[in-house]
Amino acid sequence: MNKYVKTAVDGLITNNATFKLVLGTCATLALTTSAINGVGMGLSVTAVLLLSNVVISLLRKVIPNTVRIPAFIVIIATMVTILRMALDKFLPDLYDSMGVFLPLIVVNCIILGRAEAFASKQPVLDSAIDGVATGLGFTAALTIMGVIRELLGSGSFFGIQLWDFKIGFFTSSAGAFFVYGMCIALFTLISNRVEYAHRARKARELRVPAEGPLDAPGISAKEEA
Amino acid sequence: MTVKQFFKSNAFKSLAVLLAIVIIAGGLLAIFNDLLFVSDEERFNRTIEKIYGGSATVEETLTITDENGTFDKGAVSAAYKMSDGNYLIHSSGKGGYGGDVYLWVVVIAENGKFGGIEKVLLDTSDGETLLGNFRDSFYENFTKHNDELVEGKYFGTSGSDVINNVVTGTTLSSNAMCNAVNTAIDFFKSAVLGEEVVSYTYLYEKYVDMTQTTIERDFAANSVTLRIVMQANGIAPSIAFDVTVKDGAITAFEATKPFVQQYDETKIDESLRNGTYFVGKTAEEIAAALPDGETLDPAKLEGLGLATGASRSSESFFRAAAFATANFEAFFAPENLTYASYVDFEQSTFTWNYTEGNEVKMHIVMQANGIAPSIAFDVTVKDGAITAFEATKPFVQQYDETKIDESLRNGTYFVGKTLEEIAAALPDGETLDPAKLGGLGLATGASRSSESFFRAAAFALSNYTFYLTGGEQA
Structure with a gap:
């Protein structure tokens, strides 16, 4: 697999920050009462991730190891502050709805985590792809949770009222934990199935030279697995 | 370490790099701040656009002073008379989770009288964390009780004599928003209409003669002993009650007469007179008998007989019991006191x-x-x-x-x-x-x-x- 594609798949799915690594939980739980909030927060984090990863990657050979964390924090805080200003200027409704969680992006583990684990060691393009992919993975997770909670808790979809039926539990903190847990369970189930199928395919491919083609009489894919 | 060694050391390099990053970051922020600065005028125009969509303009800017803009539970920082005759008021409400909440409130002026609320819009509230929980329905609810508002009611998050508007899980923020809306109403009544605004600290306080009422708190026993002197209620005279509330329920209730006029006690049910009806009752049970927060509903009295000729006096009994129980937590609430x-x-x-x-x-x-x-x-x-x-x-x-x-x-x-x-x-x-x-x-x-x-x-x-x-x- 192309290394850029692998980086992107890693950030989006394989190492999904929300459902796999369980990072950025505070914002995930607090801001997924509606889908639009989830999208807004996710895209904000994506923007910060992209910018901070690029800058940190550019400076990776300049920043001494001993002060890398404070340097990263200063860079991330700067990006977040600029993002805040931009949102306040151009998307004031989104800026208001995200409230205190917008400045708190500075301490989002995902951003510092990617800066420390990836951007500080990889070239700029790789870091940019990693930032975008990880951010979009986070955005997708928040959007999925936001859609579920908004549909069940408020009877609406991206603010459009669909029905009057509402289960208040889903807009509460307990509902956030419940939906989060269910999403993680479902994500783990699906990713395990995919990995299982992937391994089975690999195993089949590895056996081909030794035992012949899969469709040979007496050998089924299931037995192979 | 020599000076030369220091300048060649890792410590100096680290310091210099960090300093350079901070300076560049500061410069970037200054540039972006200049580029993306949102002026007060721009914010105000946004608000006008959001509320009116260009259909109204500012006709007059009202002067706000400490005297006319400061209230018990909030403050008004700006107010405008709009071209549609209504008033746009920027008010803050105390009691939020992380600070005050600032709202834009459109107050309806109908023929020189208070006509209710037309729109409520959130302005800023940096300290509040769960504002995403407040859906449009919460803000719209402020505009759906204009008849009650005209009658003198206010918004609140608990109690039977307020218009409830609360989002579960964000009671403090809800409370601050209610306070901001109530402050805008009070400002309109006092500064625009010139009415005298009476604000009450306690629920049911308007029925109580606070100048003669005493409240004795016992923090250790979690109980409060009250001498409640009620206001006269229509033809019924003022009646005084000695009430003890412990853990939110009444443990003693007695109508006393030394400081008040005689009332026709023979017509009042004995279980009310000797207080046995109220002993053990909580705020919810008593409030159920006063469904609109003031009028006694005989159908809700579980078989208690209310003889004709003393219904107003009986009502005072219930209002006193409601005052004692509904404010139980408010009587204490010492956590925010200085020192x-x-x-x-x-x-x-x-x-x-x-x-x-x-x-x-x-x-x-x-x-x-x-x-x-x-x-x-x-x-x-x-x-x-x-x-x-x-x-x-x-x-x-x-x-x-x-x-x-x-x-x-x-x-x-x-x-x-x-x-x-x-x-x-x-x-x-x-x-x-x-x-x-x-x-x-x-x-x-x-x-x-x-x-x-x-x-x-x-x-x-x-x-x-x-x-x-x-x-x-x-």
Whole structure:
């Protein structure tokens, strides 16, 4: 697999920050009462991730190891502050709805985590792809949770009222934990199935030279697995 | 390490790089701040666009002063008369989770009278964390009770005589928003219409003659003993009640007559007169009998007979019981009081008695202060100044009183002192500054105990108004 594609798949799915690594939980739980909030927060984090990863990657050979964390924090805080200003200027409704969680992006583990684990060691393009992919993975997770909670808790979809039926539990903190847990369970189930199928395919491919083609009489894919 | 070595060292390089990053980041922020700055005018125009969509313009800007813009539970910072005749008011509400909440409130002016709320829009509230929980329906709910608002009701998050508007899980933010809307209403009534705005601290307070009512709190027993003197209710005269509420339920209820006119007690159900009907009742049970917050509904009285000819008096009984129970938590609520962290509320008692003038008697038991043990004080505050101050020992450990200045021990130092004078001795709010004591000698070995004396005095003075009215801190 192309290394850029692998980086992107890693950030989006394989190492999904929300459902796999369980990072950025505070914002995930607090801001997924509606889908639009989830999208807004996710895209904000994506923007910060992209910018901070690029800058940190550019400076990776300049920043001494001993002060890398404070340097990263200063860079991330700067990006977040600029993002805040931009949102306040151009998307004031989104800026208001995200409230205190917008400045708190500075301490989002995902951003510092990617800066420390990836951007500080990889070239700029790789870091940019990693930032975008990880951010979009986070955005997708928040959007999925936001859609579920908004549909069940408020009877609406991206603010459009669909029905009057509402289960208040889903807009509460307990509902956030419940939906989060269910999403993680479902994500783990699906990713395990995919990995299982992937391994089975690999195993089949590895056996081909030794035992012949899969469709040979007496050998089924299931037995192979 | 030589200077040359230092400049070649990793430490210098780290410092220089970090400094460079900080300077560049600062420069970037300055540039972006200039590029993306949102002026007050732009924010205001956004608000107008959001609310009116260009259909109305500002006709007149009202002048806001401390006098006309400050209210018990909020403040107004800007107000405009719009071209449609209504008023756009920028108000803040106290009591939020992380600070005040700022709203834009459109108040309807109908033929020179208050006509209700047309729209409520969130402005800013940086300290609130769960504003995403407030959906449009919450803000719209403020505009759906105009008939009740015109009748004089206000919004709130609990209680039967308010229009409830609360989002579960964000009660504090809801409360602050209700306060902001109520503040806008009060501003309109007082500053625009010139009406006198009466704000109540307690639920059902408007039925109670607070000048004759006394509230005695017992923090240790979690109970409150009240002498409630009701206002006359129509043809029914004022009636006084001695009520004790413990853990939110009434444990004693008695109608007393010495201070009020005679009422026709023979027509009132005996279980009301002797209080047995109310004993054990909670705020919810009593509020159910007053479904609109003021009128007694005979159908909700579980078979209690209400004889014709005393229904107004009976109503006063229920209103008194509702006042006592619905405000149970509000009677205490000491957590936000100034200097409260030094006081042991389990053992302290506070008695307010208007019949003695604006006087509050406090038995303040202080927390131990470092090596100094807990000390108890009997303090009387009247009209904002200490009139009596005495250190008492029966309920606390002995302290080395011989080392403490006699004028502190016998309280003469504190008598006549005001909050400003006492607070000056505690410049950082907790530590006693000997230089600020006006020549009072503080002997070594009792400075922590002496500090407790001043903290007790500061607590008593700064919270005098709270215990006088049961409302907010001074």
